[in-house]
Structure formats: C-alpha cells, structure tokens
Amino acid sequence: MLHIKPIVVALKRHKAGTVLIALQIALTLAIVCNALFIIQQRIGRLSRPTGMVESNLLAIQNRWVGVDDNATGPLIKSDLQALRQLAGVEDAISTNSFPLRGGGWSMGVRHDPDAKKPVSSAAIYAVDDHALSTMGAKLIAGRNFRSDEIVWVEQKAYAASPQIIITKALSDKLYPNGSALGKTVYITDTARPSTVIGIVEHLQVPWSGTWSDSFSDCVVLVPTQLTGNFGSYLIRSKPGQLAAITATAPRLLIKNNRLRTFSRDRGVRTFETVRAQAYKSDRGIALLMGVVCAMLLAITAAGIVGLTSFWVGQRRRQIGVRRALGATRHDILGYFLTENLLIGIAGVVIGALLAIGINLWMVTQFEMARLSMTYVAAGVVALLLLGQGAVLAPALRASRVSPVEATRSV
Amino acid sequence: MLKMTHLSKVYRTEVVETYALRDFNIDVKEGEFVAVTGPSGSGKTTFLTIAGLLETFSGGEYHLDGIEVSNLNDNARSKIRNEKIGFIFQAFNLIPDLNVFDNIEVPLRYRGMKAAERKQRIMDSLERVGLASRAKHYPAELSGGQQQRVAIARALAGSPRLLLADEPTGNLDTQMARSVLELLEDIHREGATIVMVTHDPELAARAQRNVHIIDGQVVDLSEDPRFHTVHAEHTGTTA
Numbered sequence: 333m334l335h336i337k338p339i340v341v342a343l344k345r346h347k348a349g350t351v352l353i354a355l356q357i358a359l360t361l362a363i364v365c366n367a368l369f370i371i372q373q374r375i376g377r378l379s380r381p382t383g384m385v386e387s388n389l390l391a392i393q394n395r396w397v398g399v400d401d402n403a404t405g406p407l408i409k410s411d412l413q414a415l416r417q418l419a420g421v422e423d424a425i426s427t428n429s430f431p432l433r434g435g436g437w438s439m440g441v442r443h444d445p446d447a448k449k450p451v452s453s454a455a456i457y458a459v460d461d462h463a464l465s466t467m468g469a470k471l472i473a474g475r476n477f478r479s480d481e482i483v484w485v486e487q488k489a490y491a492a493s494p495q496i497i498i499t500k501a502l503s504d505k506l507y508p509n510g511s512a513l514g515k516t517v518y519i520t521d522t523a524r525p526s527t528v529i530g531i532v533e534h535l536q537v538p539w540s541g542t543w544s545d546s547f548s549d550c551v552v553l554v555p556t557q558l559t560g561n562f563g564s565y566l567i568r569s570k571p572g573q574l575a576a577i578t579a580t581a582p583r584l585l586i587k588n589n590r591l592r593t594f595s596r597d598r599g600v601r602t603f604e605t606v607r608a609q610a611y612k613s614d615r616g617i618a619l620l621m622g623v624v625c626a627m628l629l630a631i632t633a634a635g636i637v638g639l640t641s642f643w644v645g646q647r648r649r650q651i652g653v654r655r656a657l658g659a660t661r662h663d664i665l666g667y668f669l670t671e672n673l674l675i676g677i678a679g680v681v682i683g684a685l686l687a688i689g690i691n692l693w694m695v696t697q698f699e700m701a702r703l704s705m706t707y708v709a710a711g712v713v714a715l716l717l718l719g720q721g722a723v724l725a726p727a728l729r730a731s732r733v734s735p736v737e738a739t740r741s742v
Numbered sequence: 743m744l745k746m747t748h749l750s751k752v753y754r755t756e757v758v759e760t761y762a763l764r765d766f767n768i769d770v771k772e773g774e775f776v777a778v779t780g781p782s783g784s785g786k787t788t789f790l791t792i793a794g795l796l797e798t799f800s801g802g803e804y805h806l807d808g809i810e811v812s813n814l815n816d817n818a819r820s821k822i823r824n825e826k827i828g829f830i831f832q833a834f835n836l837i838p839d840l841n842v843f844d845n846i847e848v849p850l851r852y853r854g855m856k857a858a859e860r861k862q863r864i865m866d867s868l869e870r871v872g873l874a875s876r877a878k879h880y881p882a883e884l885s886g887g888q889q890q891r892v893a894i895a896r897a898l899a900g901s902p903r904l905l906l907a908d909e910p911t912g913n914l915d916t917q918m919a920r921s922v923l924e925l926l927e928d929i930h931r932e933g934a935t936i937v938m939v940t941h942d943p944e945l946a947a948r949a950q951r952n953v954h955i956i957d958g959q960v961v962d963l964s965e966d967p968r969f970h971t972v973h974a975e976h977t978g979t980t981a
C-alpha cells in the first residue's frame with residue numbers, strides 16, 4: 333500500500349537533502365552508464381581477431397649485434413632455413429611487422445597515382461611466399477606469391493612491388509562493388525603500379541590503438557625481404573608444439589649465429605603474450621574505470637544510508653506517532669522504501685538524460701559510439717535497486733521504533 | 743471497556759528494576775469520562791501507554807473491549823490502535839512536515855479508507871474543533887491551543903470508542919485548557935469513553951470519576967490517608 337502523495341508533500345519540506353541525493357544518483361547513473369559502455373567497447377577491442385592462427389604462433393624479435401645492416405640478408409636467409417627445418421615447426425617467416433606488434437609501416441593506397449588523398453591507409457608486411465601458411469591467413473581469391481617473385485632489398489631502397497596480396501577489407505574499400513583481384517593500385521611510389529594477385533580473408537594491422545580504427549583490417553603483403561636490423565621472425569608450430577619450440581627456436585638461432593640479442597620483454601614471445609602486451613593499456617583503462625564506477629556506486633549507497641539514517645533519527649518521534657495512530661511496522665518500512673524510490677526515480681530520470689547527453693557530447697568530441705539504451709536501462713534498474721538496498725537497513729531500524737516513542741517528552 | 747487486573751509493568755535497566763505499575767487494578771466502563779491524577783513519576787503515563795497498546799506489560803491481565811490483549815501480535819495491536827483508540831498527547835505530536843489536513847488524514851490512510859470518505863471525515867472533524875479554515879496550514883503556523891485542537895480532530899476523525907489523553911492541557915494557558923476540556927466533554931456526551939491524565943484538579947473535578955495513582959497503584963481517595971497531603975502538594979504546584 334503506497335501513500336505517495338503525503339510522502340511527496342513531506343519531501344518538499346526537506347528539499348536540500350532530497351535534491352542532493354537525487355543529483356548524486358543522477359550523476360552516478362550518468363557516469364557509470366558511460367564508463368561501463370566505454371569499458372565494454374575497450375573489452376570488445378581486446379577480443380578482435382588478428383586473422384592469424386594465434387594459438388600456434390611464436391614471435392622472435394631479433395637484433396643483430398656488430399653486423400652491418402647491408403650484411404644481414406644472408407644471415408636472415410640462413411636463420412629461416414634452420415627454423416623451417418626445426419622439429420615441431422610448421423613454417424616460419426621473416427617480416428618487418430605483424431598484427432599487434434605495435435610498430436610498423438603504414439602507407440596510402442591510391443587508384444590514381446596523382447590523387448592527393450589516398451583511398452585508404454594500409455599496413456605493409458614485407459614477407460615471402462611462406463607468409464600465408466605461417467600466419468594461417470586464408471587466401472579467398474587469386475594466388476600466393478611465387479618464390480621467384482621474392483626480392484631482397486634494403487629498407488631504404490624499397491620500391492613498390494609489382495605483385496601484392498591485400499586483405500578483403502582493403503579490397504572492399506578500393507572496389508566497393510567488386511573485387512580488387514587483378515586490378516592495379518599504387519602504394520608508396522606513384523610511378524610504379526602494383527597488381528593485386530591475391531586477396532586474404534582477414535589480417536589486422538600492427539597497431540591496437542583507436543587511431544588506426546579507420547583501417548584496422550587494411551593490410552598489404554609485399555613479396556619483399558627487407559635487410560636491416562629491425563625484423564621479426566614469426567614461427568608457426570605444429571599443433572601442441574608451441575611450448576617446445578618456444579624453448580628450442582631461440583637456442584637454434586643462437587647456435588646458428590651468436591651475433592644477436594633478444595630483448596627481455598619483446599624478444600621471444602608467444603602470440604598470447606603479444607596480444608596481452610598490445611592491450612595492456614586498454615585493459616588498464618577498463619580496470620580503472622571499473623574501480624571508479626564501483627567507488628561512485630559505493631559513495632552513492634553510503635550517501636543514501638547516511639541521509640536516511642539521519643532522517644530516521646530526526647523523525648523518531650514522528651514515527652512513534654504514526655505507530656500510535658495505527659501504522660504497522662510494515663507501513664513504516666514501506667514509507668522509507670517508497671520515499672527512497674521516489675527520490676531514486678527523480679534521480680534516474682535526470683541521470684538517464686544526463687547519460688545520453690554526456691554520450692552525445694563524446695560522440696561529437698571523440699568519435700565515441702552512440703550509447704546503447706540497454707546500458708541506460710540496466711543502469712536505471714541497478715541504481716534503483718542500489719537505493720532500495722542502501723535504504724533497507726535504516727528503514728528497518730525505523731520500523732522498529734516503538735509507538736511509545738510518541739509519549740516521550742521532547 | 744478497559745479492565746486491568748493485577749497488572750504490573752517493570753522497567754529493567756542494567757542496575758535497577760523500576761516497578762512503574764504494580765498490582766494495578768482499574769475498570770473503566772463504556773462511556774465513562776475518567777480523570778487520572780497523581781504525583782509526578784507515579785505511573786500515569788505508563789498506565790496510559792499500556793491502555794493504548796503503545797507498550798506491553800510485565801504481568802497481570804488487560805482486557806480492552808472484551809479482548810485479552812497480551813496475546814495480540816504487533817499488526818493486530820496496530821489495527822486496534824488505529825480503529826478503536828484516539829490519542830491526545832501533551833506535546834500535540836502533529837507531524838511537522840504535513841499540513842493540518844494531511845495530519846488528520848494519517849490514521850485514516852492507515853485504515854485504507856477511500857479518499858472521498860477521508861475528506862468527508864477530515865472536514866467534519868475540523869469543523870468540530872472549529873478549525874475548518876486552517877486545513878492548509880502547517881503545525882508551525884498555529885498556536886498551541888490550535889495545534890491541540892487539530893490533534894483532537896485527528897484523534898476524532900477515525901471515530902474511536904476510546905479516547906486517551908495524557909495531560910492534553912499541560913502546555914496550554916487556562917483559557918485554552920478550558921476550551922479543550924469543553925471539546926472533550928462534547929465528545930464524551932456523544933458516547934466516547936475518555937481517560938484523561940491531568941495535573942489540574944479543577945479539570946479533574948469536571949470528570950465523572952477520578953482515579954488517583956500513587957507509586958504505580960490506584961488508591962481510593964476517600965480511604966487513603968495520604969490523599970490530603972498529596973492533594974495539597976498538587977494544588978501547591980499547579981497554582
């Protein structure tokens with residue numbers, strides 16, 4: 333049995349506390365909704381696929397020590413030969429970069445060599461004919477590189493390759509109504525056209541940040557092995573052999589040639605580690621926002637407990653009088669729960685509008701996605717429940733005030 | 743209407759047990775107007791709170807309107823308070839956050855009465871105490887006498903059979919006290935049973951019957967040797 337009108341009337345006489353708590357609820361809802369939405373989006377990023385068979389991949393970042401940059405070609409060739417023969421290894425490549433590595437090249441891709449603006453940016457992976465089988469990338473049209481197409485060149489001297497393989501995402505951007513297969517496009521060098529000889533289903537760029545979101549799946553594979561001192565080996569193990577080759581592959585390389593180091597945190601990594609390191613800050617931000625949300629909710633709950641406790645203390649006599657006039661314990665409990673619910677409803681209405689407002693502002697300022705109404709609805713329910721939970725203890729205390737309290741003089 | 747036999751009430755604190763009432767016997771008949779007097783601390787308020795089911799007692803029996811109340815649960819006691827009993831307190835006890843109309847409505851809402859009937863009863867009882875024009879006022883905007891009349895209107899609105907008043911005129915000047923008493927007399931004439939605690943012998947004298955409480959027991963004034971001294975004390979303090 334809810335007696336709403338007299339509760340509203342009485343609340344009007346306690347404006348300060350009421351408005352304060354309603355606003356606190358509103359702010360909490362607005363912030364928590366948006367924060368959880370951002371967290372969810374961050375977490376969504378964490379699980380984006382790279383297009384590779386990650387569970388069997390090992391990445392080794394190799395640094396030559398005391399070897400001239402021009403002289404690394406034969407060393408890399410010898411490493412690759414050794415790695416591909418190692419027990420437990422399915423295939424291996426040397427590449428300038430790979431998905432989630434962090435650093436890499438991005439270049440503009442153009443239809444027209446004279447166009448000012450490229451159609452899209454894309455990451456360049458300089459690989460050989462073993463790339464698809466090592467990465468586990470799926471060729472959906474055209475063909476793989478042939479071994480006779482692979483050229484060895486110094487990084488500074490790289491000129492656009494005559495044959496390239498691109499991802500479907502890039503193909504769709506270049507030719508929305510058809511396929512890029514067999515077409516000619518221009519990368520890096522406006523004078524040298526590249527022909528698309530194959531299309532792979534999916535590969536991710538090396539970067540995990542939001543800045544590369546507009547071309548996160550646009551990749552160009554070029555049949556080139558770059559000499560120099562920056563490359564990585566990407567090694568695919570046979571099923572169940574990853575742990576074994578994680579130990580044997582670095583040893584093999586050292587045995588092959590001692591003139592090298594593997595850095596402590598980026599030297600030898602399973603792809604699981606690569607992924608964890610790439611998304612460390614995303615995970616950190618999500619965690620931080622989660623903690624902030626939890627704290628806000630706790631503060632709001634504490635505020636409700638505090639104010640209601642204060643009101644119960646202040647109204648002891650009035651509660652006694654109500655009991656004397658026939659209110660049951662249940663009526664008193666209901667009074668405080670209803671009072672809180674009314675304040676809560678006012679709070680969540682303002683809060684929902686505020687949440688949407690904050691999101692719209694972020695949409696225009698930071699290209700955030702639009703807040704899903706499910707979040708607002710869930711937030712509204714959560715805050716109303718939080719309010720009822722917080723008010724329960726003081727309300728129960730109120731319901732236990734004895735009717736004899738009415739007779740106590742002052 | 744109200745019958746207590748060998749009733750006792752003990753307040754226990756960590757160090758002492760206080761018998762606020764002991765072997766307390768009283769029988770108030772339907773339609774009586776009884777004034778309860780006695781020195782401070784003698785147990786008058788305690789008697790009234792037990793009579794009004796605001797508090798439980800320690801021993802003995804209490805029949806209200808033929809019902810033994812010691813076995814009733816809290817909800818049943820609330821219901822009896824709501825439907826059968828009207829309270830008038832020395833401190834008025836209006837709810838400061840509610841206006842006169844809403845204050846009188848409180849017990850009627852707990853009874854689950856329909857809005858139209860509530861309104862009818864509220865206006866009737868306000869008419870009765872002569873404050874119909876003050877329905878929208880808040881308690882703080884009324885004089886003490888007016889507040890007490892609103893409290894009486896609130897007690898009356900539910901048409902209780904038993905009216906319990908604890909020093910209803912204690913905070914009022916003589917003239918206002920008299921008008922409040924006249925109101926109670928009117929209500930009594932219409933059939934309500936009234937038990938009123940008072941320190942004022944003049945008001946007590948206007949009741950049908952006087953009950954005197956000393957040290958938690960009812961004493962027969964005509965037989966008790968202490969009567970004269972106690973009475974003298976009272977005239978002394980209230981004058």
Ligand SMILES: Nc1ncnc2c1ncn2[C@@H]1O[C@H](COP(=O)(O)OP(=O)(O)OP(=O)(O)O)[C@@H](O)[C@H]1O
Binds near residue numbers: 760
């Ligand atoms: N809650 C309580 N705890 C302990 N003792 C109490 C309590 N309430 C009343 N008493 C004691 O019971 C006795 C009777 O108190 P009561 O309030 O009934 O007296 P009274 O006759 O109404 O006095 P007064 O004329 O001053 O209002 C007193 O000794 C008082 O101290």
Ligand SMILES: [Mg+2]
Binds near residue numbers: 786787908
């Ligand atoms: Mg008293």
